[in-house]
Amino acid sequence: MRFLFTIAVVVALAVPSVAQDNILRPKALRQQRLKQQKAQKQKMLPLPAPAVERFLQMSPEDRERALARLTPERRQQVEERLSRLEQLPADQRQGLQDVYPAFMNLRPVRRQAVRQEIQLLRQLRPGERRERLNNNAADFSPEEMEILRKVAGLPE
């Protein structure tokens, strides 16, 4: 009888402690995960566009206010692209760091030409991209060709 009573007391003391552990553990895990995410974000390269970085640093309310100025379709498009950019793997982020400043250094007219060319290249298979770039090399300056090659994933 005494033995059973002892077991009952031990169980009665242990159960709340286990239950508490079960409550605390997910919270601790969540905090740890948040810390890891924060550390990972800090390690990540910033996006090379200061306007976008400024936007990403805004509070959710300010972001919402700013996005509300866009049409619903445009807003959706921007949000999707932003989300894609935020989840970009490190190597592609690094690629952007190289390409975007060079792209922004182009004159607006040439920037537009490069935009159009990239849009066309995106619709082609790698082999076709290479061929198109080789055929159209005369239409672009060396700086523009470098951007196109990097974006097309066809370094010289």
Place this chain on the structure above:
Amino acid sequence: MICLSRNEQGAELLASYLARTLDTAARAELDGHFETCTDCRGLVSVWERLDEFKAPEVTPGFDARLYARIAAGEARVSAWRRWLWPPVAPVAAAVALAALVLFIRPPDAAKQSSLTSNNAEIELVAQAVDDLDLLIPLADTRDR
């Protein structure tokens, strides 16, 4: 028009009248006009009184003493004031002008400007997002 205040050559006519270099006919015409025009009469009387004004004689050596005092005053101006003062005036003028432009603006204009700037800012962000997305280097498998 003979009236001095309405004549383009009024100042010259007045000067000639006061210097007594006008011909008799013109002088007589002006005298006749002054009898009826109180403005011209007042103008002429002021100038005549100014002509009559005689500055009091200055004491001997006045000029020398004056220039000596000016020179002494200039010497007292400390070096920092001499260095600082000339740039301060244009800077102060620029600040005043900036304040005028920034603050003395109709509230609607300021609001409109802020609204436009916010719209421009989000458009800038959206364009940059488009460009960044477009420039993401294509992996062989990442064709969209």
